[in-house]
Amino acid sequence: MAQTLLSRYNSTYFLEIPQGFTANMTQRLNMNNTTVTDSVNFYVVFSGGGAFENIGTSLIDNSVSQFNRYLAPDVLAIQKSAIIKGEIERRVDPSALSTLMVSQAIAMPVTIMILLTYSMQIAATSVAMEKEEKTLETLLTLPVDRFAILMGKLAGSVLVAGVGALTYMVGFTFYINSFSSLMSSSAIDLASLGLVPSLLGYLLLGVSLFVTLLSALALAVVLSAFADDVRGAQSLVGYIYPLLIIPALLMIYIDFNSLPTWLRIILFIIPYSHPILASKAVTMGDYPTSVLGIIYVSLFTISIMYAASRLFATEKILTAKLKFKDLWKRGNVEAEK
Structure with a gap:
């Protein structure tokens, strides 16, 4: 799905919010259920390691950090994946890859x-x-x-x-x-x-x-x-x-x-x-x-x-x-x- 959307809209960054995210966050806030957590999936198309390639990843990291600060620590996690040569490489941090x-x-x-x-x-x-x-x-x-x-x-x-x-x-x-x-x-x-x-x-x-x-x-x-x-x-x-x-x-x-x-x-x-x-x-x-x-x-x-x-x-x-x-x-x- 991520590859299809990225190619369709000619994008290099894609943030996937899973189904049920709103319900989980509502339950966390209204019912004060501290055991409820959730995560989002973040995909980055690696294009060769430009010096500015980490800007998009830094913005997403900052947004997630601000969201956790507003609600509660560690309520939201982010799963990062890099898309290299059209293939999704799970558990490959785009920031670490660009740094290398x-x-x-x-x-x-x-x-x-x-x-x-x-x-x-x-x-x-x-x-x-x-x-x-x-x-x-x-x-x-x-x-x-x-x-x-x-x-x-x-x-x-x-x-x-x-x-x-x-x-x-x-x-x-x-x-x-x-x-x-x-x-x-x-x-x-x-x-x-x-x-x-x-x-x-x-x-x-x-x-x-x-x-x-x-x-x-x-x-x-x-x-x-x-x-x-x-x-x-x-x-x-x-x-x-x-x-x-x-x-x-x-x-x-x-x-x-x-x-x-x-x-x-x-x-x-x-x-x-x-x-x-x-x-x-x-x-x-x-x-x-x-x-x-x-x-x-x-x-x-x-x-x-x-x-x-x-x-x-x-x-x-x-x-x-x-x-x-x-x-x-x-x-x-x-x-x-």
Whole structure:
């Protein structure tokens, strides 16, 4: 019954008041029968462990506590159950489950965000520094395929960024676990509930992160080619950071499926949000979402790689310049005219 109502009304919380509840409470009040107690059933659809997922459960707990305070202690009990992947898991406290998963909900988006920003800075700085010191011009005159030069730069950036991200992830995980250990221990087995990614899930997550990282590096190379120096390259790359930070922060606190349709479409269009979506999708066993995201990001990566290869194939990479400040001034002058 709970599953049917939740799916029919697209709800994530369901409070079931059993038959005879009113009669029992009336008997408790009018006849002062202290032996009469009752309980309600509370169902929560687990969606991946967002930082705000415990709000609904906390409100229900507070309401039951206020009800008991008004009538008598322990007159009303609450039986909590979690609905995971369409199945009702009895005696699984949604609050405890969300607490166990919240570290992953925070760590994965932050780690992916740091990885992308760090790798883009490395790629942009590398190209801009060589362009500033004229070593890129010397490198392009050598009898070496320019696409191989581009791939070498991307591979080096991926390697350095990966080592840095791995170190950061280990430290951040230790930081999160130090707080999790202070919380009360729980007997919830995530593996038995199907909330541990399978080998296929880890593979899809790795592929999604790789193609997204490759597209970010290629985009950083293209943008840095239009800068005069390292500072200019970092400034140009900085315009992309909102596309990395906003989706990461948004999906830390809010479940993607609970967002309005228009906002979900915007997040899906942003390629750098797909590794975060994949990290939650593989945990919930939603492999089609991960595969669709990989296909979309791969097409975006191919287009960016094509643009980067075309840029490296010409001499424009040595002479191209782009300054948003100049464009802004030019726009103001034209507006005054």
